[in-house]
Amino acid sequence: TQLLEQSPQFLSIQEGENLTVYCNSSSVFSSLQWYRQEPGEGPVLLVTVVTGGEVKKLKRLTFQFGDARKDSSLHITAAQPGDTGLYLCAGAAGANNLFFGTGTRLTVIP
């Protein structure tokens, strides 16, 4: 099992604040994905990062893959209530092996 630890586990912030979620592992991954999951639904893919050091932006969300491809971060600028959900990172290690992180539950208070 290749453990992916996410921090913080829970995060509650006011609308308009910035936040960063971390995804860390001792294992190297060929790529890393971030998903968002809403209550009663399955996870939905936000982004895939492949190259060490890669940065991708999706509107107010910025994703970074660590240089050594062992960790990643998700930064949200000016959080909105619609950003509320469970954020999951997932690392790919070889064919047919995708390991999910423990999740960060974000609540944005209007």
Next chain:
Amino acid sequence: NAGVTQTPKFQVLKTGQSMTLQCAQDMNHEYMSWYRQDPGMGLRLIHYSVGAGITDQGEVPNGYNVSRSTTEDFPLRLLSAAPSQTSVYFCASSSSPLGGAGEKLFFGSGTQLSVL
């Protein structure tokens, strides 16, 4: 525009009962998989299939069986349910096997299973 469809949405079983969780996708995806989601543990892979007639074990396969007779369907069977199998189960599909560039997984909306 169905995507991945899972049934039932909720299920309560008694210890020792059997049941089948259904999963169907209409995207002609070769890769399908089953995950279970437990608090604080993320999603863990139970079984997966890279095409009709081909299945393999994931991280937590014990107590579960699968088969893949068609491209569209990938049912998950619990032969003798145990309380430890209380969880939320997700089926997912992809147009190609994971790994490498990490292809996008499409998830169903889940089945919440309670085993008493």
